[in-house]
Amino acid sequence: MATPGIDELAERLGIPLSDPDAVRRAFIHSSYFNENPTLVSGHNERLEFLGDAVVGLIVSQLLFERFPDEDEGFLTARRAALVNRDALATLALQLGLDRYLLLGRGETDAGGATRPSVLAATFEALAGAILLADGIDVSAAWLQPLFTERLLGPGEAGAHKSAKSRLQEWSQRTRHLKPFYELLETSGPPHEQLFRVAAILDGRQLGIGEGSSRQRAEERAAASALQQLQPVPPGGA
Incomplete structure (x- = not known):
C-alpha cells in the first residue's frame, strides 16, 4: 500500500506528526477500504467527523477574537465562507493532500482525487487525526495560520462587513x-x-x-x- 511520506507531509503542514498510523488513515477513502479490506484496518470517515468539529472550533475562536464587535450573524456567515466544502477542498489542493489519497479503482476512475467533497473530507480527516495524535495546541498551530491568511487575503479585509x-x-x-x-x-x-x-x-x-x-x-x-x-x-x- 502506498502511504504518505510523513516527514514530507509534516514539513508541508509546518507541524510535527507524532502518529503516522493515524495520519495514514486520514487519507484512506471508504472506496479503497471496501476494495481492500485485508490491506487496511479502516477508513477516514470517523476522523472526518471529528475533524469537522476541530476545524469549526478553531475557526470560530479565530473569528470571535478577531471581530470583537460583530454579532452572531456576521460570525456565522464568515465561518461558513471559510469552512464550506469548496473552501476546504481548495486548501487540500494547495497543501497537496490529493497526492496522498488512497481511493478505490471506481472512485479513481471517476476523478475522486479532484472531487471537492473528497478533498474537503480528507482535510477534515487530517484535522481529526492531528487532534487525536497531538492535541488541540498542535491542531491550532496548523489551522490558525491557514485560516488567518485567508481571512486577511486580498479583498477579504473589507469584505463581508456587517x-x-x-x-x-x-x-x-x-x-x-x-x-x-x-x-x-x-x-x-x-x-x-x-x-x-x-x-x-x-x-x-x-x-x-x-x-x-x-x-x-x-x-x-x-x-x-x-x-x-x-x-x-x-x-x-
Whole structure:
C-alpha cells in the first residue's frame, strides 16, 4: 500500500506528526477500504467527523477574537465562507493532500482525487487525526495560520462587513464618534418578541430597525442609517 511520506507531509503542514498510523488513515477513502479490506484496518470517515468539529472550533475562536464587535450573524456567515466544502477542498489542493489519497479503482476512475467533497473530507480527516495524535495546541498551530491568511487575503479585509461595522468605521473616521443603539420598543409574547431599535450618532437618530432579536434589529437600524447617509460606499470607504 502506498502511504504518505510523513516527514514530507509534516514539513508541508509546518507541524510535527507524532502518529503516522493515524495520519495514514486520514487519507484512506471508504472506496479503497471496501476494495481492500485485508490491506487496511479502516477508513477516514470517523476522523472526518471529528475533524469537522476541530476545524469549526478553531475557526470560530479565530473569528470571535478577531471581530470583537460583530454579532452572531456576521460570525456565522464568515465561518461558513471559510469552512464550506469548496473552501476546504481548495486548501487540500494547495497543501497537496490529493497526492496522498488512497481511493478505490471506481472512485479513481471517476476523478475522486479532484472531487471537492473528497478533498474537503480528507482535510477534515487530517484535522481529526492531528487532534487525536497531538492535541488541540498542535491542531491550532496548523489551522490558525491557514485560516488567518485567508481571512486577511486580498479583498477579504473589507469584505463581508456587517452594516454595524461599516457604520462605526464611517462615523469614527468622519465624526470621531461611535454610534449607539437605543431600544425603542419590545413587543409580542416572550417566545416571539419583536425588537425595535434606533441607530443614533451625535444625538441624531439615523435609522430604525426591527428584528426577532436585539442584534438583528441593531443590524437593520445600521443598514437603514447607511442608506440615509448615502453616498457612503458599501465598504465604508
